Amino acid sequence: MSARNGHAAPGDHAPDNLAPDAHAADLRETIVIKNVSKFYGEILGVNRVNLIIRPGVTSLVGPNGSGKTTLMNLLSGLLQPTRGEINVLGVPVADAERLGRRVGYCTQVDSFPSGMTGYDFVYGFLRVGGFGPADAKARAWSAIERVDLVDAAKRKVAGYSKGMRQRIKLAGAISHGPRALILDEPMNGLDPMARAEMAALFQALAAEGHFVIVSSHILHEVDTLSDAVVVINHGYVLAEGDIHDVRGAMDADHPTGILIRCDKPGLLARHAFEYDHVIEARLHDDGQGLLVRTRDAEKFFRALGEIALTADLTIDSVTPADDDVEAVYRYLIGTSGETT
């Protein structure tokens, strides 16, 4: 885990101990991106990216044009790095055949080979990959069933809704049983029910040991979905790791906000200021709580117990006010994620 708040030179972002860590890790069980840059002529795609991705759901967040899709295209072999190395489960991305077996990519591109039905799309992909007719048929139906598109499978993709196209792309991506799934904005165009089902599917796949790498603009979904997050902007990785650890690493510059609902918020504020790490205590607008900003959330939680006993407070709830992807996004990128 690490986070950078824009004070250091961009591109320096790298887990400091990447090399030993990468060597120690079993390459076949990780996705390793080592000092990777991609330039389109003189235009920067991503620069000096270092990441180690482990099984589970990893979310890429960043504004449009930040380099998310470039990074995903690099991971899937659609692009080759200008510099650096990428190994996906022990396979370099230049090895198209072996990489294709391990990676399923649901691209953001909403176009399909012309004239295909949903079933053709999945079946054809499997046949090109070398599956025999019977095996390809069984796998295609299994994947289509998993994304709940059986009824529409024999219809032309051109007539599908946006959500159905997203689902058939996902079926194609999972059909050959890849270990790593890369999903570029997979929730786009889905209704709330379908989004929830899709999120559940990603978590189920992650629980089965898959690597699920998702890019999304919907930060609260990222929050609930992800085991790890990668914040990217202008082609540079600004932070990566467990979201709470990332947030914790930013405490010095962006103290954690904690909302305490209690019966005597004023008294709590007076006691809270006795601790050095508390830098702000503000009564909540409804007068029923106190918003505390602290440089050390762990110390504050310990202190809160003592205050409650000393001041005889009745505490109803304690909730982090900004320990989420949205806060990380706002602090690192400077805009609200909702607008991107």
Place this chain on the structure above:
Amino acid sequence: MSGAATTATAPGEGGGFDGIDRLGGMALWRRQVGGILRLELRKVLFSRRALIGWGLAAAPVFLLVARMVALLLSGGEGFTHGLPSLMQEEKDYAVVYQTLILRLSLFFGCAAIFLGLIRGEVNERSLHYYLLAPLKREVLIGGKFLGGWIGAFALFGLSTLATRLPMLAFAPTDATRAMMSAPWLPNTLTYVGITALACLGYGAVFLIVGLARFNPIIPTLVLFGWESINIFLPAVLKQLSVIYYLTSLCPVPLDLGPVAILSTPVPALVAILGLLALTAVLLAWAMRGARRLEVDYGEE
């Protein structure tokens, strides 16, 4: 979405490919090429994009049928000696084949088909469908080229055969007997063979053009110009074209007129081997280039 449904395959090092791996190299490649052919033939022959190929293949057939009907209806009026003979028709056909068919319909038909293999997929933003499939890029290019060639030969081979039929109306006895004898049968087989080689040679050239990042229209027009002025080029430069080898194989030579620079046609074996070698070299080049093939539709 069905979370309860079984996964397509259990995750693991081999994924769902354990059975496939047992096939071994050649058997797996055959399957993969078969999978590509399924898709390519549908595109080359039965998609909206295929209409260009069908149109270019059908144009000379319509022209020759219309000419035959006009001649028959007029009873050969305006013709020097009434209705033409089969031998005379062979001479006229040689002109039609070497100019209209080889230099126009087949050239542009191959351009449409073989440029579409890669460049067409980029324009339709569907190339990633193939590049994400677990197969070697070399196999992908080989499969696509084979699909393009089979499709092109199906269209233009059929077209060549169909353009040979109207002249049978001028057979001295019955058409069936004329079909089974010289010169119609051997010439027809030769023309169909030349068409097959033309699809290979032009196909390989346009495959390479389609792999390049620049707009393929300009190199296509430059190539068309080069092939068109071939008869006016000195012998050394003639050899740097596909049409020179194809016309060397034609059974009936053309009278090129006073302005053409004549040169001795290459022997048939040299022409055939030369075209096959050109195809092999360009295909190998395309396969090598495909290893570095990237897709970026510019969505970021």
